[in-house]
Amino acid sequence: MNTPAMPASEEVLIPEVAQLLVTSLNLEMAPEDIAPDTPLYGDGLGLDSIDILEVALAVSKRYGFQLRADDENNEAIYSSLRNLAHHIAKHRIT
Numbered sequence: 001m002n003t004p005a006m007p008a009s010e011e012v013l014i015p016e017v018a019q020l021l022v023t024s025l026n027l028e029m030a031p032e033d034i035a036p037d038t039p040l041y042g043d044g045l046g047l048d049s050i051d052i053l054e055v056a057l058a059v060s061k062r063y064g065f066q067l068r069a070d071d072e073n074n075e076a077i078y079s080s081l082r083n084l085a086h087h088i089a090k091h092r093i094t
């Protein structure tokens with residue numbers, strides 16, 4: 001999958017969101033070890049639906065908007081760290 005280039009401000013979010021993932025999920029890895037295009041589900045980080053709920057809660061607290069379970073774009077939003085950061089950049093309030 002070819003992702004469009006992100007503006008610099010969105011690129012800055014990638015390490016920040018990686019840190020959020022590591023902290024909120026107590027992952028035993030360094031944030032910089034999460035490649036931006038690694039899938040969050042399955043063979044990538046191996047997150048499951050409970051993990052995604054934890055991420056959604058952490059994003060809500062940190063960035064001031066809710067990631068909804070019934071959003072038809074969730075598969076794309078959570079497909080990679082880069083796509084999650086892109087979505088946060090577009091919708092964050094804080």
